[in-house]
Amino acid sequence: MIKRISLNFRIWRQKSQSIKGRFEYYALKDLSTDLSLLEALDKLNEELIINGDRPINFDHDCREGICGSCGFLVNGQPHGPKDATTICQLYLRNFRDQTTVTLEPWKVKAFPVIQDLVVDRSSLDRLIMSGGACSDDVGKAPDANLLKVSQDDAFSSFEAATCIGCGACIASCRNASASLFVAAKLAHLGQLPQGQSLRSERTSQMKQQMISEKFGSCSNNLDCEAVCPKEISANWISWMNSEDG
Amino acid sequence: MSYSLDPCLPLGTLEGAWERIQKGLPSIPLGKKNEIHIVVVGGGLSGSSAAATLAEQGFPVKLITYNDSPRRAHSVAAQGGINAAKRMRKDDCDGVNELFEDTLRGGDFRAREASCRRLAEISSSIIDQCVAQGVPFAREYDGLLSTRRFGGALVSRTFYARGQTGQQLLYGAYQSLMRQVARRRIELLPRRDVIEFIKLNGVIRGVVTRNLLNGKLEVFRAHVVILATGGYSNVYFLSTNSMKSNASAIWRAHKQGAFFANPAFTQIHPTCIPLGGEYQSKLTLMSESLRNDGRIWVPKRNYDKRDPSGISESERDYFLERLYPSYGNMVPRDVASRRAKELCDRGFGVGHDGRSVYLDLRDAIQRKGSEEIKSKYGNLLEMYERITGEDPLSMPMRIYPAPHYTMGGLWVDYNLMSTLPGLFVLGEANCTVHGANRLGANALLQCLADGYFIAPSSINAWLLGQAFSASSREIKHACQDAMENAKKRIDNLINVQGEIPVDTFHRELGELMIKRCGIIRNESGLLAGLEEVKLLEQKFHHQVRIPSENDCPNLELEKALRVADFLELAQLMLLDALSRKESCGAHFREEYQTTEGEALRDDEKYSHIAAWEHVSGSDSIKHLENLSFNLLKLNKRSYK
Structure with a gap:
């Protein structure tokens, strides 16, 4: 009806x-x-x-x-x-x-308004640019089955990788922190064998980039987790904080 | 009149042909690469992967996308998975033959055999590449990659990451791309539409873009332009494509001389959420992987308005299982869509308007438990519930076919180059391996095959033979011409100042095209469609209303430029559908069917790819690429 x-x-x-x-x-x-x-x-x-x-x-x-x-x-x-x-x-x-x-629109310094409800979120691209990748060039990849990954690790990594980069976590945070966005990327790659070689480098570069983009520090209010459309857990922020780098 | 086209096929046997070519390729010195400018249009799976790979090889690349970030490209929405012929355990066969044959047969023998063979042969390295990038594919208990079965296949060879495979593959390519942006090998040019091409002495030399933030027209010169701009299902207005997916770049290239192949080959996907109501802006796909566990049925009695729970087992018609005992619910998409439409047309459909069929998970839930079903399809089931307000675990889902994918696109040779030298076309935007119907989970595969492997290698090879001797004065002139053309088109649209918004025209075009050139076509309908589109086009150019401010975002102008191109493309689709007097794959002409209602091919006359040449002020000319089949003999497609 x-x-x-x-x-x-x-x-x-x-x-x-x-x-x-x-x-x-x-x-x-x-x-x-x-x-x-x-x-x-x-x-x-x-x-x-x-x-x-x-x-x-x-x-x-x-x-x-x-x-x-x-x-x-x-x-x-x-x-x-x-x-x-x-x-x-x-x-x-x-x-x-x-x-x-x-x-x-999102009210965040790192997301300047473009028009009406549209903001500029290119700072998120720059966060990925600072280290959110693995290192292999095309043509050099080994057989995918040589690296075994347990079902739990694969799924846990996948869950973190489902972040769609919308910026809601940042818009909800009183400090406009990008911690959940960055932690999700670090957790996606850091839980897989292929993400190990750059692991600590990635962590320190992405953390540094958060500061240069003028995102705040984590407010510990968990609003980010509450508004995340993909339900990415704020536990990844603690996980990130225990990472070297 | 018809002319024949040379697809530049490899010499010798098709098996292993691609690898042989790779071994003999000389490379371009790094210093030379630095002087070559490559522009990639489109940041989806094929565009991002091609840009990243070319940059890794040392070429400076510019990537243009209408989105704010390449991560938004529509590849992100692909759900089910990616096919690959990969040996999983020591004693397995590699499966290359089977994937090749399913692709060719699934496309109803209207694809180029050599390209299908290559796709199957390189598929395994694509999975390796994706895993190396950190794509979190689903795994088995022993830690090896997991696969599932898709429509049109009897074996399980589809790799997946829950129902978000496209998203994960795109992010893999996007991350490789951003790594090259950080190294300044790639310049990212977001929020721009390509609206014109720069051509000099018949060769492509760059693009004109419109900056969507400030309306400025910009010129980007190039030695190579790659179009990776996706398909044109939005010609139907309501489709599973993103709202802004459009055909403008390929259509503008077509008008500059790139031939458009098989425009009538469009796929209507069987498992989409049915139409809700007025002002609906798009249709949402439910991955066909659901057909692994969902049984499709309608009531045996027509106009049966009872609640599905009140319809007993003996009163249900599991029509795909009845008509196709060996493939059952897993028949290819074109077959499933047509059968659903026929039953709805005859009054067997369900839902408030009788325009849907049930996809029922009940038996699978009883067999496997709701937990397992939830873990397999979690996000799909949630999406269904959000949109319809109904719980798919307690009542059957309702589905209906929706425009989803376009097998047609710009004609390219074996090396992915269009008929315009220097213009390469990748992914859904080209017309290569899918024939008259794309096999499920082959779209992602084709995008990555084109982007990671085929285009980078072909472009290297093509560049080796090029001199680029044009004077800078000549190029400057060509750029000015292209700029002026673009400006004229924009001014003409803004100056109409009519009283009807763009969407009204687009919606009308969509209704007309789905009726005349949708799941089922016939001659009188197609002829009527041509007249209707011409009238609509005239009306559009006399009555459209676009706000005139052009120095800030102007969404209506963006849409109008796209719809103007869709109106032209629609006419070529109708013309192509008219001229192909046979049924094959998703192109079902009512006049040509077997007594059992299956597509009836005419291999004598139509075993070809029809590639249309645009002629300004006159009728388009049809060229033929005749298809021959050596590894797999032409046979009747049967899923009985």
Whole structure:
């Protein structure tokens, strides 16, 4: 059965980094609750375009929770009210009828605003660049079955490797720390035999890069784990802190 | 009129041909490599892997992507796995023959045999490469790599990382890429669309991009351009592709002289979450690995509106098991999709609009326990529940086919070079190994084969014979021409200032294409489709509304440029579907079927790849690459 819902939106509008932004109010009436939040914004944008206004800019692409493009605050919460869910997988059935929903970009120094709800997360690419890789060039790889990996290690490494780089953990942290993002990468590679040769180098380089990108230190509040759409455990941060490097 | 094309096939026997070529390749001195500029367009699996490998070899590379980071590319969404012929234990056979034959047969004998053979032969080294990069594949108890079975195959040869194999492979390639960015071998150019190509004396010499942040047009000169821009399923608007996946780069290259091969070969994937309602923006795929444990059925009585739990075993029609006893639920994608559509058309479909069939995990749960099923498909089941609000462990999932993959693409020779010298095309953007239907788990394999191994080697070989003698004045002129063309197109679109948003046109194009050129096609529908698309195209160029600000992000302009190209490409798809008067793989022409309703090929007339040449102001010209089969004889594809 299709249910209907009406929502008021309070959305951060900012034309560019150099121009000051502000909240604007929009009402959307009689929407199907089977619509996703982003589809509701698509609908709102169509109305804005027809009226000659600038549509609301938000990052998105796969709309199935895996590319990590989408991400902003919904009522102050990164990715909104539903656990283990990116914004693109948030449906209107997760909201209450006739309420106001506030949408605003990640508020993090290391993620400058580009426009409206879009921020620049290239600092995450630079973190990976600083050491988040293994060392082998193409053509030099040994037979994959020579390196045996236990099921537990493979799965544990995989779980850490599922991080989609959306930045929610950083947006949720009062210190804007990138500890969970970095710990997840270190845990992904550090638990596999092929990640051993650069292990301590990787740890020290990525930690150093966190500081140069002006991410804060871990606030120990575990908000990162709570908002992570891939449910990556904050235990990896303690694991990282016990690593050499 | 038709002309025949030379695919530059290797000499001698096909077995081991690729390895023989590699042994004889001279290398380019490092100092020379430094002077060669390579531009890679697309940061997905094939683009990232090619860029990283070429940079490792010493070439300076620029990588252009519309995303903010290469890690977002749509390869990330591939779920099920990657095929490889890998000897797992001492006494196993290597499986190369079987993978080669399944690929060729799965594509219904409309792919190039030599390329399929090479794909199977290098598949094992791809797994080695990925593992060396730290891809956490699933493992067996003894620590060896684990595999599972996919559609169109009788053996288990698909390597996987839960339901997120594409993500893990992409991150492996992305990390290798970023390692080269750190070493300043690769310059990353994110948030840019390629909208024009620079061509001089018939050779590709660079690209014009539009910077999506400030609207500036930029020129990147190059000696080699690699297109790794993915497929064009978004021509159907609702598809499993990312929202921004588009055909603009390959379409612009086509208009500059690159032939477009088999555009009508598009795959509609059987296991997707059905359409929900108005304003839906995309369809979500559920990996076909679910068909290992899920049984597909509809009620035996049509228009049966009962809850599935109330429909007893004897009242259920497990139609794939009934029609194809040996492959059952594991038939290739085209067959599963067509059968589901036919039953829904005849009123056997389920769900609120009768446009879905059940995929039922009940028996597998009873046999293996819900814990095992959850551990195998965890993220897929959660995704299904988030989107539909229904629990797949307690009631059957509902699925329906959705546009997913395009086997067609720019024509390339055995060395992955298009008909435009210097332009190489990789991954889903080209047309090589998948024929008329891609085998499950072969997409990731092809991307990495192209990116890690084939393109880097072919590009080296091609560069050895090149002189690049054009004067700088000539190149400057060519760049200016390309810039002006790009600017003109943008101005024309913005100046329309009509009253209809871009998405409205895109949605209409999609509805039309799925109806006229979807799972089932026929002549009158295709002819009507051509007229309809032409009308829609005219309407688009007279009534589209795009905000005029072009010095900041302009999402509508981005979309309009893409939709304008889709409108043109759609016409070539319809033309190609019309001119292929046979059924093969995913191209099912109603007029050509067996009495049992299976695709009826016409090998006498259509055993070829149709490669279309764009002619400005006139009809496209069809060229043929005739296919011959030596290792595997042409036979009827049967999954009975």
